[in-house]
Amino acid sequence: MNSWFIPSNEGSGTVGSLRVRFLGLADYHKTWRAMRRFTDQRDSRSDDQLWLLEHPPVFTLGQAGRLEHVRSPGDIPVLQTDRGGQVTYHGPGQLVAYLLLDLRRAGIGVKRLVHLLEESVITLLAEQGIDASTRLGAPGVYVNSAKIASIGLRVRRGCCYHGIALNVDLDLEPFQRINPCGYPGLQVTRLIDLLPHLMPDLEREKIAVQLARMVADRLGLQFAQSQQQV
Incomplete structure:
Protein backbone atom coordinates (compact mmCIF):
# COMPACT_ATOMS: atom_id res chain seq x y z
CA MET A 1 0.00 0.00 0.00
CA ASN A 2 1.30 3.48 -0.83
CA SER A 3 2.11 5.83 2.03
CA TRP A 4 0.65 9.31 2.43
CA PHE A 5 2.90 11.60 0.39
CA ILE A 6 2.49 14.86 -1.46
CA PRO A 7 5.45 16.60 -3.13
CA SER A 8 5.87 20.24 -2.14
CA ASN A 9 8.27 23.14 -2.12
CA GLU A 10 9.85 24.14 1.17
CA GLY A 11 9.17 27.61 2.48
CA SER A 12 9.78 29.49 5.68
CA GLY A 13 6.83 29.45 8.01
CA THR A 14 5.48 32.45 9.86
CA VAL A 15 3.45 32.91 13.00
CA GLY A 16 -0.18 32.73 11.85
CA SER A 17 0.47 29.81 9.53
CA LEU A 18 -0.09 26.09 9.96
CA ARG A 19 2.94 24.27 8.59
CA VAL A 20 1.60 21.01 7.12
CA ARG A 21 4.13 18.18 6.86
CA PHE A 22 3.50 14.95 4.93
CA LEU A 23 5.56 12.23 6.59
CA GLY A 24 4.52 8.98 4.93
CA LEU A 25 4.62 5.73 6.89
CA ALA A 26 6.19 6.66 10.23
CA ASP A 27 7.13 4.63 13.29
CA TYR A 28 4.83 5.51 16.19
CA HIS A 29 7.43 5.78 18.94
CA LYS A 30 9.82 7.83 16.82
CA THR A 31 7.02 10.22 15.84
CA TRP A 32 5.85 10.54 19.44
CA ARG A 33 9.37 11.43 20.58
CA ALA A 34 9.61 14.00 17.78
CA MET A 35 6.32 15.63 18.84
CA ARG A 36 7.50 15.91 22.42
CA ARG A 37 10.88 17.27 21.36
CA PHE A 38 9.25 19.87 19.10
CA THR A 39 6.90 20.93 21.91
CA ASP A 40 9.71 21.20 24.47
CA GLN A 41 11.91 23.25 22.15
CA ARG A 42 9.34 25.55 20.58
CA ASP A 43 9.07 29.23 21.52
CA SER A 44 6.73 32.13 20.79
CA ARG A 45 8.05 32.38 17.20
CA SER A 46 7.64 28.70 16.34
CA ASP A 47 5.20 27.62 13.65
CA ASP A 48 2.13 25.66 14.56
CA GLN A 49 2.32 22.40 12.62
CA THR A 60 -1.78 2.70 21.92
CA LEU A 61 -3.02 3.29 25.43
CA GLY A 62 -3.87 6.84 26.48
CA GLN A 63 -3.31 8.25 29.95
CA ALA A 64 -6.60 6.77 31.11
CA GLY A 65 -5.94 3.51 29.30
CA ARG A 66 -6.29 0.18 31.09
CA LEU A 67 -4.69 -3.00 29.87
CA GLU A 68 -7.91 -4.91 30.49
CA HIS A 69 -9.25 -3.20 27.35
CA VAL A 70 -6.49 -4.83 25.28
CA ARG A 71 -8.06 -8.27 25.09
CA SER A 72 -5.89 -10.18 22.60
CA PRO A 73 -3.22 -8.06 20.90
CA GLY A 74 -1.47 -11.00 19.26
CA ASP A 75 1.65 -9.88 17.42
CA ILE A 76 0.68 -6.19 17.35
CA PRO A 77 2.72 -4.12 19.83
CA VAL A 78 1.03 -2.21 22.65
CA LEU A 79 2.47 1.18 23.65
CA GLN A 80 1.61 3.42 26.59
CA THR A 81 1.40 7.06 25.48
CA ASP A 82 0.71 10.45 27.03
CA ARG A 83 -2.37 11.39 24.98
CA GLY A 84 -5.81 11.59 26.48
CA GLY A 85 -8.22 8.71 26.19
CA GLN A 86 -8.20 4.94 26.30
CA VAL A 87 -6.97 2.31 23.82
CA THR A 88 -7.07 2.56 20.04
CA TYR A 89 -5.46 1.00 16.98
CA HIS A 90 -3.31 2.61 14.29
CA GLY A 91 -2.34 0.95 11.04
CA PRO A 92 -1.74 1.48 7.32
CA GLY A 93 -4.81 2.97 5.66
CA GLN A 94 -5.58 5.30 8.56
CA LEU A 95 -4.93 9.02 8.09
CA VAL A 96 -3.29 10.35 11.24
CA ALA A 97 -3.17 14.13 11.73
CA TYR A 98 -1.02 15.31 14.61
CA LEU A 99 -1.62 18.94 15.59
CA LEU A 100 1.23 20.80 17.31
CA LEU A 101 -0.45 24.02 18.38
CA ASP A 102 0.40 26.85 20.78
CA LEU A 103 -2.88 27.00 22.67
CA ARG A 104 -2.05 30.22 24.49
CA ARG A 105 -1.17 32.04 21.30
CA ALA A 106 -4.29 30.69 19.61
CA GLY A 107 -6.43 31.71 22.58
CA ILE A 108 -8.24 28.39 22.59
CA GLY A 109 -8.99 25.81 25.26
CA VAL A 110 -8.77 22.05 24.92
CA LYS A 111 -12.52 21.42 24.85
CA ARG A 112 -13.02 24.00 22.13
CA LEU A 113 -10.11 22.56 20.15
CA VAL A 114 -11.54 19.04 20.32
CA HIS A 115 -14.83 20.43 19.01
CA LEU A 116 -13.05 22.17 16.11
CA LEU A 117 -11.20 18.98 15.18
CA GLU A 118 -14.43 16.98 15.27
CA GLU A 119 -16.09 19.66 13.17
CA SER A 120 -13.29 19.46 10.61
CA VAL A 121 -13.82 15.72 10.15
CA ILE A 122 -17.61 16.05 10.05
CA THR A 123 -17.35 18.70 7.33
CA LEU A 124 -14.91 16.57 5.35
CA LEU A 125 -17.33 13.65 5.47
CA ALA A 126 -20.32 15.86 4.64
CA GLU A 127 -18.58 16.93 1.43
CA GLN A 128 -18.57 13.23 0.51
CA GLY A 129 -22.27 12.92 1.27
CA ILE A 130 -21.73 11.19 4.63
CA ASP A 131 -23.79 12.28 7.64
CA ALA A 132 -21.56 12.11 10.73
CA SER A 133 -21.95 13.30 14.30
CA THR A 134 -20.34 13.45 17.74
CA ARG A 135 -21.25 11.81 21.03
CA LEU A 136 -21.53 13.56 24.36
CA GLY A 137 -18.69 12.44 26.63
CA ALA A 138 -17.04 10.28 23.96
CA PRO A 139 -14.76 12.43 21.76
CA GLY A 140 -14.50 11.46 18.12
CA VAL A 141 -16.70 11.26 15.04
CA TYR A 142 -19.37 8.63 14.40
CA VAL A 143 -21.43 7.44 11.44
CA ASN A 144 -24.59 5.52 12.37
CA SER A 145 -23.13 4.92 15.87
CA ALA A 146 -19.89 3.43 14.44
CA LYS A 147 -16.70 5.35 15.12
CA ILE A 148 -14.80 6.56 12.07
CA ALA A 149 -12.37 9.00 13.70
CA SER A 150 -10.69 9.17 17.10
CA ILE A 151 -9.33 12.30 18.77
CA GLY A 152 -6.83 12.49 21.61
CA LEU A 153 -4.56 15.32 22.74
CA ARG A 154 -1.80 16.08 25.20
CA VAL A 155 -1.12 19.57 26.60
CA ARG A 156 2.41 20.47 27.65
CA ARG A 157 3.92 23.92 28.26
CA GLY A 158 0.69 25.52 27.06
CA CYS A 159 0.91 23.68 23.73
CA CYS A 160 -0.76 20.52 22.42
CA TYR A 161 0.24 17.54 20.33
CA HIS A 162 -1.34 14.25 19.16
CA GLY A 163 -4.63 14.71 17.27
CA ILE A 164 -6.93 12.88 14.83
CA ALA A 165 -6.98 9.32 13.46
CA LEU A 166 -9.40 8.91 10.52
CA ASN A 167 -10.17 5.42 9.22
CA VAL A 168 -9.89 5.45 5.44
CA ASP A 169 -9.22 1.91 4.21
CA LEU A 170 -7.29 0.22 7.01
CA ASP A 171 -7.95 -3.37 8.11
CA LEU A 172 -10.54 -3.14 10.92
CA GLU A 173 -9.88 -6.64 12.30
CA PRO A 174 -7.43 -5.43 15.02
CA PHE A 175 -10.22 -3.36 16.58
CA GLN A 176 -11.87 -6.69 17.47
CA ARG A 177 -8.89 -7.43 19.73
CA ILE A 178 -9.58 -4.42 21.97
CA ASN A 179 -12.42 -2.50 23.54
CA PRO A 180 -12.07 0.57 21.30
CA CYS A 181 -11.74 3.73 23.38
CA GLY A 182 -12.59 1.62 26.43
CA TYR A 183 -16.09 0.70 25.22
CA PRO A 184 -16.78 -3.05 24.87
CA GLY A 185 -18.62 -3.74 21.64
CA LEU A 186 -18.06 -0.30 20.12
CA GLN A 187 -18.38 -0.59 16.36
CA VAL A 188 -15.89 1.07 14.04
CA THR A 189 -16.17 1.92 10.37
CA ARG A 190 -14.02 3.29 7.57
CA LEU A 191 -14.43 5.62 4.66
CA ILE A 192 -14.08 2.97 1.98
CA ASP A 193 -17.10 1.06 3.37
CA LEU A 194 -19.21 4.21 3.17
CA LEU A 195 -17.93 5.19 -0.28
CA PRO A 196 -17.55 1.95 -2.28
CA HIS A 197 -16.33 3.94 -5.30
CA LEU A 198 -13.42 5.41 -3.32
CA MET A 199 -9.99 4.67 -4.79
CA PRO A 200 -7.69 5.29 -1.80
CA ASP A 201 -4.41 4.95 -3.72
CA LEU A 202 -5.54 7.79 -5.99
CA GLU A 203 -7.58 9.90 -3.58
CA ARG A 204 -5.75 9.72 -0.24
CA GLU A 205 -3.75 12.84 -1.11
CA LYS A 206 -6.96 14.77 -1.75
CA ILE A 207 -8.45 13.58 1.54
CA ALA A 208 -5.31 14.56 3.46
CA VAL A 209 -5.17 18.05 1.95
CA GLN A 210 -8.89 18.62 2.52
CA LEU A 211 -8.59 17.72 6.19
CA ALA A 212 -5.50 19.90 6.64
CA ARG A 213 -7.18 22.90 5.04
CA MET A 214 -10.29 22.48 7.17
CA VAL A 215 -8.24 22.34 10.37
CA ALA A 216 -6.26 25.43 9.32
CA ASP A 217 -9.43 27.34 8.42
CA ARG A 218 -11.10 26.59 11.74
CA LEU A 219 -8.02 27.72 13.63
CA GLY A 220 -7.77 30.91 11.58
CA LEU A 221 -4.33 29.90 10.30
CA GLN A 222 -2.85 29.98 6.81
CA PHE A 223 -2.21 26.59 5.19
CA ALA A 224 1.54 26.26 4.53
CA GLN A 225 2.72 23.03 2.91
CA SER A 226 6.05 21.43 3.79
CA GLN A 227 7.92 18.19 3.17
CA GLN A 228 10.24 17.31 6.04
CA GLN A 229 10.98 14.15 7.95
CA VAL A 230 10.74 13.97 11.73
Missing part, protein backbone atom coordinates in the same frame (compact mmCIF):
# COMPACT_ATOMS: atom_id res chain seq x y z
CA LEU A 50 0.09 19.58 11.37
CA TRP A 51 1.81 16.26 10.66
CA LEU A 52 -0.04 13.95 8.26
CA LEU A 53 1.06 10.31 8.20
CA GLU A 54 0.14 6.71 8.85
CA HIS A 55 1.64 4.20 11.26
CA PRO A 56 2.63 0.54 11.06
CA PRO A 57 0.23 -1.61 13.15
CA VAL A 58 0.23 -0.59 16.83
CA PHE A 59 -2.18 -0.40 19.76
